[in-house]
Amino acid sequence: MSKLLQEAVSEFSKLPGIGRRTALRLSMHLLKMDTAAVEQMMGSIARFRREIRHCELCNNLSDTPRCPICDNPERDRTTICVVEQVGDLMSIENTRQYRGLYHVLGGVISPMQGVGPSDLKIDLLLEKVASGAVREVILAISTSVEGETTLFYIMNRLKAYPQVKVTTIARGIGFGDELEYVDELTITHALLNRREVE
Incomplete structure (x- = not known):
């Protein structure tokens, strides 16, 4: 060759x-x-x-300081869907079932990989929630061990805001599956059947 x-x-x-x-x-x-x-x-x-850069509000990929989703006045600003990666956001957007805003963490808590909460965009999420405009946070995080660890960490941090409803997507998504690779129908079902967490 x-x-x-x-x-x-x-x-x-x-x-x-x-x-x-x-x-x-x-x-x-x-x-x-x-x-x-x-x-x-x-x-x-x-x-x-x-x-390419990251949106200053949600950490999505963007050509400008703010992504088209955050700049869209027709999006529901009272609901934030938290995802691990931009690919997860794109998978949810492709369903055309969700009209709120997003927050991209940039990964999951993984001590084995040296990734802790401070390495993710969790504080930026909490700043948004603290503003008072957010009524619901949807945690659309993978069902891996690291994903569940991240989910519980964020849930515990959100307990400081009892006025905010915290939900997770329905678990028709298998344990260990990455949202980016799940088909649109399954994601739609998971979003529509999300449940509140305590």
């Missing part, structure tokens, strides 16, 4: 879910593409990486 082809395959293989065979197919496809199209693709990827 050509050294340049090996390098391309090696680079594609660094992406999650891309094995060597898929990396080889992608590399070969690039050879069939017009040079201008390849350069445009590479430029778009580089620009995305260079210019």
Whole structure:
């Protein structure tokens, strides 16, 4: 195999879910593409990486200081759905069943990985709740051990705000499943059948 082809395959293989065979197919496809199209693709990827930022209000990905969801005046500002990652937010948005705001933690509490509560955006969430405008917090966090640890930590912190209803999504989602990979119908069912936690 050509050294340049090996390098391309090696680079594609660094992406999650891309094995060597898929990396080889992608590399070969690039050879069939017009040079201008390849350069445009590479430029778009580089620009995305260079210019993308996190929304200052919810930690979603955005081109501007505030994401389109937080800037949308038609969203229900009394409800916040807390998710681990931006991919989870996108999965919920794809259902078109939720009209509130979001809060992206940026992960879960995982002592084994060296991630504690201060490494996540939990304090930013609590600031929003303390403002008094929030009536419900939906915890849409995975059912892994780390997800459950994070859920209970946030629930305990939210006890300081008894006026706020705290719910979790229904658990039609299997233990250990990551929300990002759950189908839209299951997410819709989980959102519509969420339950209050005490």
